[in-house]
Amino acid sequence: MFNSLILGAGFNTGDILYQLFAFIVLLALLKKFAWGPLMGIMKDREQHIANEIESAEKNRKEAEAYLNEQREEMKRVRQEAQTMLENQKQMADQKGQEMIEAARLEAERLKEAASADIARERETAVASLREQVASLSVMIASKVVEKELDERSQQKLIDDYLYQAGGQK
Amino acid sequence: MEHHAPTTDEILGLTFNLSNVLMITIASAIVFILAVVATRSLAMRPTGLQNFIEWVMDFVKGLIGSTMDWQTGGRFLFLGMTLLMYIFVSNMLGLPFAITFDHNLWWKSPTADPTITLTLATMVVVLTHYYGVKMKGAKEYGKGFFTPMKFLFPFKLIEEFSNTLTLGLRLYGNIFAGEILLGLLAGLGAAGIGGALGAFLPMLAWQGFSIFVGTIQAFIFVMLTMVYMAHKVADDH
Numbered sequence: 001m002f003n004s005l006i007l008g009a010g011f012n013t014g015d016i017l018y019q020l021f022a023f024i025v026l027l028a029l030l031k032k033f034a035w036g037p038l039m040g041i042m043k044d045r046e047q048h049i050a051n052e053i054e055s056a057e058k059n060r061k062e063a064e065a066y067l068n069e070q071r072e073e074m075k076r077v078r079q080e081a082q083t084m085l086e087n088q089k090q091m092a093d094q095k096g097q098e099m100i101e102a103a104r105l106e107a108e109r110l111k112e113a114a115s116a117d118i119a120r121e122r123e124t125a126v127a128s129l130r131e132q133v134a135s136l137s138v139m140i141a142s143k144v145v146e147k148e149l150d151e152r153s154q155q156k157l158i159d160d161y162l163y164q165a166g167g168q169k
Numbered sequence: 170m171e172h173h174a175p176t177t178d179e180i181l182g183l184t185f186n187l188s189n190v191l192m193i194t195i196a197s198a199i200v201f202i203l204a205v206v207a208t209r210s211l212a213m214r215p216t217g218l219q220n221f222i223e224w225v226m227d228f229v230k231g232l233i234g235s236t237m238d239w240q241t242g243g244r245f246l247f248l249g250m251t252l253l254m255y256i257f258v259s260n261m262l263g264l265p266f267a268i269t270f271d272h273n274l275w276w277k278s279p280t281a282d283p284t285i286t287l288t289l290a291t292m293v294v295v296l297t298h299y300y301g302v303k304m305k306g307a308k309e310y311g312k313g314f315f316t317p318m319k320f321l322f323p324f325k326l327i328e329e330f331s332n333t334l335t336l337g338l339r340l341y342g343n344i345f346a347g348e349i350l351l352g353l354l355a356g357l358g359a360a361g362i363g364g365a366l367g368a369f370l371p372m373l374a375w376q377g378f379s380i381f382v383g384t385i386q387a388f389i390f391v392m393l394t395m396v397y398m399a400h401k402v403a404d405d406h
Contacts, residue, residue, distance in 0.1 A: 012176060012183075012184045012185055012186045012189070012284055013183045013184060014183035014184050014185035014186070014190075015185060015186050015189045015190065015193075015282070015284045015285060015288070016284060016288045017183065018185065018189070018190050018193060019189070019193055019279075019284075019285050019288040019289065020288060020292060022193045022194065022197045023197075023251070023255065023289070023292065025197070026197045026200060026201060026251060026255060027247065027248065027251045029201055030200070030201060030204050030205075030247065030250075030251050031247050033201075033204070033205050033208070034201075034204035034205050034207070034208045034222070035204070035208075035226075035246070035247045035250060035251075037208050037211055038208045038211065038219075038222060038223065038226060039226070039246075040211075041211040041212070041213070042223060042226065044213065045213055048213060
């Protein structure tokens, strides 16, 4: 059994040619209809993926650069804000200092004016007091003089006048 | 159980085993239809059969890549893919059933015939010589027979023939043996109730094993094709 399939027994030259023919035809057909297009799409995909990777890489680099730029900008802005804040603070400090100084000067001025006023007032008061004292003392003196003159002085005066009159004679 | 091949009388000095002619045609048609259907709607994002056929392509690419660099090996991609699919389909054809008609065996694996496998093997070896001359020049090609030692020439010569024989007969032997055992088990199964019960499990196991063997043999055939090719066309070796 199967003797027809054993090597040599079934050596059919036609089969050889037919197999060759069939395989070559199959190869040609597949090349045209299947492998060619398949190869094409796989190459396309490879290209596509390569492009995608490239663009992704580019995008990543761009994003990184942008991020760095933003970071720098942020730093700069923060610094600026810091300096502005400091300036502001300094200015406010200065202003406060100035205001305090001005207030102090004003107070000084007011105090001086007040003390000058007080001195002047005292001066006038003293002057008027002196005046009054003088007039009062004159008044008192005149009263006293008047009183003493009335008895003894009149006598003396009379005596004096009498003396003088006698002497002249 | 007596099986004969449906052989014709001489036509133009050639004899045809019509069963082989039939099965070669069927195997070729199946491969062609499978490949064309798989590559009908090609998309950047592969789906379904396209995935499968791309896997085949990558697989053969890997086979070629493991034996020679892509610059020289790229041209053998289509040959490798066609060989792989054709031999695989051929190996599988004989598995599910064998059809005999009028004591003639019609349906079988075309690769279960040494004529067919040796034809394929010879074709491959002739191609290696062709590409060897074409890509390295006749002088370099001739030199290949005398390296590394001059006295190795006879062995190198014998090697070419033994390569052809082993390449073809390995495939034939594996597939033919598988089919014989399947045929015997089928005969046992058809003998009676007991036979059917007894043959069922071995049949199952052997069919599974035959699928494995058929796949491995297709792979080995293509692998060796690329190895022989690399031997002839690559600069190092």
